[in-house]
Amino acid sequence: MTxxxxxxxxxxHGEFPPKMRLTEEFLAxxxxxxxxxxxxxxxxxxxxxxxxxxxxxxRVRHFTKKDIQQIYDLRTLLEGYAAAQAAIxxxxxxxxxxxxxxxxxxxxxxNYIQTGETTIEDILDINHQFHNAVIHASQNPHxxxxxxxxxxxxLIFRSFYWFNEEQLRHSLEAHKTxxxxxxxxxxxxxxxxxxxxxxxGRDEVLKQMDTIDEQYSPAKEIQ
Amino acid sequence: MTxxxxxxxxxxHGEFPPKMRLTEEFLAxxxxxxxxxxxxxxxxxxxxxxxxxxxxxxRVRHFTKKDIQQIYDLRTLLEGYAAAQAAIxxxxxxxxxxxxxxxxxxxxxxNYIQTGETTIEDILDINHQFHNAVIHASQNPHxxxxxxxxxxxxLIFRSFYWFNEEQLRHSLEAHKTxxxxxxxxxxxxxxxxxxxxxxxGRDEVLKQMDTIDEQYSPAKEIQ
DNA sequence: CTTACATTCATTGTATACAAACAGAGTGAC
DNA sequence: GTCACTCTGTTTGTATACAATGAATGTAAG
Numbered sequence: 001m002t003x004x005x006x007x008x009x010x011x012x013h014g015e016f017p018p019k020m021r022l023t024e025e026f027l028a029x030x031x032x033x034x035x036x037x038x039x040x041x042x043x044x045x046x047x048x049x050x051x052x053x054x055x056x057x058x059r060v061r062h063f064t065k066k067d068i069q070q071i072y073d074l075r076t077l078l079e080g081y082a083a084a085q086a087a088i089x090x091x092x093x094x095x096x097x098x099x100x101x102x103x104x105x106x107x108x109x110x111n112y113i114q115t116g117e118t119t120i121e122d123i124l125d126i127n128h129q130f131h132n133a134v135i136h137a138s139q140n141p142h143x144x145x146x147x148x149x150x151x152x153x154x155l156i157f158r159s160f161y162w163f164n165e166e167q168l169r170h171s172l173e174a175h176k177t178x179x180x181x182x183x184x185x186x187x188x189x190x191x192x193x194x195x196x197x198x199x200x201g202r203d204e205v206l207k208q209m210d211t212i213d214e215q216y217s218p219a220k221e222i223q
Numbered sequence: 224m225t226x227x228x229x230x231x232x233x234x235x236h237g238e239f240p241p242k243m244r245l246t247e248e249f250l251a252x253x254x255x256x257x258x259x260x261x262x263x264x265x266x267x268x269x270x271x272x273x274x275x276x277x278x279x280x281x282r283v284r285h286f287t288k289k290d291i292q293q294i295y296d297l298r299t300l301l302e303g304y305a306a307a308q309a310a311i312x313x314x315x316x317x318x319x320x321x322x323x324x325x326x327x328x329x330x331x332x333x334n335y336i337q338t339g340e341t342t343i344e345d346i347l348d349i350n351h352q353f354h355n356a357v358i359h360a361s362q363n364p365h366x367x368x369x370x371x372x373x374x375x376x377x378l379i380f381r382s383f384y385w386f387n388e389e390q391l392r393h394s395l396e397a398h399k400t401x402x403x404x405x406x407x408x409x410x411x412x413x414x415x416x417x418x419x420x421x422x423x424g425r426d427e428v429l430k431q432m433d434t435i436d437e438q439y440s441p442a443k444e445i446q
Numbered sequence: 447c448t449t450a451c452a453t454t455c456a457t458t459g460t461a462t463a464c465a466a467a468c469a470g471a472g473t474g475a476c
Numbered sequence: 477g478t479c480a481c482t483c484t485g486t487t488t489g490t491a492t493a494c495a496a497t498g499a500a501t502g503t504a505a506g
Contacts, residue, residue: 008350023456023457023458024457025456025457025458025459033490033491034490034491034492035365035458035491035492035493036259036490036491036492037489037490039263039458039459040262040263040304043263043267044266044270047267047368049271049365049368054499055498056456056457056458056497056498056499059456059460067365070363070364070365073363074301074304074363074365074366074369077301077304078300079302080299081296081297081300096495130265140296140297141293142272142290142293142294142373143297143299145270145272145372148367149368149369150365160333183483196379246486246487247487247488248486248487248488248490256460256461257460257461257462258460258461258462258488259459259460259461259462260459260460260461262488262489278467278468279467279468279486279487279488280487280488302449
């Protein structure tokens with residue numbers, strides 16, 4: 001799904017800023033394809049909440065602080081539930097996956113700080129691996145699509161959070177706390193650890209939004 | 224979105240049973256349109272979880288009892304949250320909407336029993352109105368898409384539940400309990416009332432699945 | 447100067463033709 | 477008889493042409 005991924009990247013990286021209109025022909029030219037695959041990608045993006053379609057055409061969605069708060073509320077609810085279920089249903093293989101993801105995380109932070117070979121994208125990816133491992137351990141595959149939707153939006157505000165060693169270490173510690181609770185099958189402890197972890201991330205994103213304060217910035221226009 | 228609605232109806236009414244393959248041309252012929260709108264509808268249905276696409280083509284999704292249980296778990300989580308938030312944030316207008324929906328429900332049950340003018344579809348619709356009013360009262364519009372997804376699937380198993388006066392009255396009572404808690408801004412009471420209401424519905428659907436036991440029935444083939 | 451209407455242009459929605467990919471049947475070798 | 481391979485037919489994926497629909501601009505009347 002390369003057309004979809006490409007547009008998604010452009011939105012998440014800010015190349016297509018909020019409120020920018022996305023015409024099919026523009027995207028078709030840019031991605032050197034026809035309008036048909038573009039339309040399908042746009043439909044999917046809309047169902048993920050990254051775009052909105054008006055009477056005529058589609059625009060990159062604009063999110064207010066309230067939106068972000070509410071989306072994070074849902075993410076907390078869903079991932080908290082996943083963590084609680086994981087504490088009950090996790091297999092030994094699940095635990096191994098989580099441990100592995102955390103080791104990778106640890107190494108990636110070192111690498112990022114020391115050599116700079118590892119990129120933020122890599123770190124985001126490894127973080128994602130851990131969260132996915134938790135969902136997998138919950139043994140409820142239906143959760144995935146819901147969490148995907150609430151996870152993707154805040155990535156638009158890829159905050160300074162992810163560039164800060166202290167925050168990265170803190171995040172890893174949170175993962176370890178969570179993993180311990182899941183190992184010990186301590187369901188409520190796991191849920192709360194996840195709640196705290198996600199709300200902490202939310203606070204950082206909201207802080208970021210305050211500083212750049214682009215809520216009301218007009219859309220860049222094409223051409 | 225009439226093509227989408229039409230295919231959805233066919234799936235929910237059992238005309239397109241689980242595992243049935245849906246080829247684009249077949250649907251295009253049936254709905255007297257071209258493949259393009261069909262493809263878009265199928266993409267959307269897939270994102271709602273009603274179909275799955277294989278390497279080649281798409282099939283109506285088949286759900287096991289475990290799937291239904293897990294989907295209801297998520298629905299309970301989400302609607303319970305919505306109810307709790309509604310208890311906090313509801314406006315007077317929200318309360319009025321809920322009261323109205325419950326009145327309609329009451330009348331519809333009477334009408335259904337006595338005259339038979341009101342159909343099950345009507346009743347489902349009014350039930351839906353109440354649940355939507357609760358979500359609206361939560362003041363978190365991002366919940367809608369998530370709940371839509373977990374609500375639609377069980378409709379495939381439109382159980383006997385909806386044909387039974389006693390169950391309908393019971394359901395209305397549950398709505399009233401919930402409404403009272405929301406009126407009194409009793410958040411935890413509202414959450415629990417919603418949990419109970421949804422799990423009760425789940426029990427009925429699972430009971431239904433036991434009796435018909437079509438989990439392992441092969442797919443009808445076209446032609 | 448403002449409003450209402452009409453004409454034009456840009457953009458989306460639908461149909462269709464063509465290319466690509468996969469499944470299944472048939473054929474041949476071992 | 478079985479396995480592997482090719483060939484054929486069906487079905488999806490992509491491009492493109494055409495139709496339909498809004499939006500915007502210009503024009504004329506009040």
